[in-house]
Amino acid sequence: MNRKILIVEDDANISKIIKLNLNLVHFDTVEAYGGHEALEAIRGHKFDLILLDVMIPGIDGFELMESIRPLGIPVIFLTAKNSVVDKVRGLKAGAEDYIVKPFEALELLARIETVLRRFGREETLLEFKDLQVFLDRREARVRGRPVDLTVKEFELLVALLKNKNIALSREQLLDKVWGIAFYGETRTVDMHIKSLRKKLDLYEHIKTVYKIGYRLED
CATH class of the missing domain: 1.10.10.10 (Winged helix-like DNA-binding domain superfamily/Winged helix DNA-binding domain)
Known part of the structure; x- marks a missing residue:
């Protein structure tokens, strides 16, 4: 069974590019463009990992982490917020990794693989x-x-x-x-x-x- 990833990104173009790259290597993906939509997706699906933008409408990424953390789903922040303060805040909130935009597709795939391996969710x-x-x-x-x-x-x-x-x-x-x-x-x-x-x-x-x-x- 393919592993499922939730992409939470309010820029539709960026979201589609991420989805395309993940689908190419046979991840199943669900897209959400805001915090409330992301919560609905999390309630309706079982995800192996969440890619989460910080600056999203409704509920921002840092707030959304409060709802995600108790579920035990690993999270990688994808964001343009590149200050050390924001990165520390994201990691302290419970994210497994913090990637600053723009990023290369191969880097993202490598980071995803590392996190899934850490959580024992890598394919065998x-x-x-x-x-x-x-x-x-x-x-x-x-x-x-x-x-x-x-x-x-x-x-x-x-x-x-x-x-x-x-x-x-x-x-x-x-x-x-x-x-x-x-x-x-x-x-x-x-x-x-x-x-x-x-x-x-x-x-x-x-x-x-x-x-x-x-x-x-x-």
């Missing part, structure tokens, strides 16, 4: 076509048969699956899989992608993005 199974990836036991299966992957091949596959339909540069993949301390060449990514395509028969789905990197495409 990723699926794509005939492929199943079991994160808890680090195992990949194609049509039910286990596939022997190296540690880095497995981690690269997970990075692609978690960012499905998003173009990732070679540098981003190096950072996600090998870490910022890795001093090798980006050709390392190409070699591992070639191996994944062959082992998992993903020639048609791991797309090369010209002069950028790779994208796992439905």
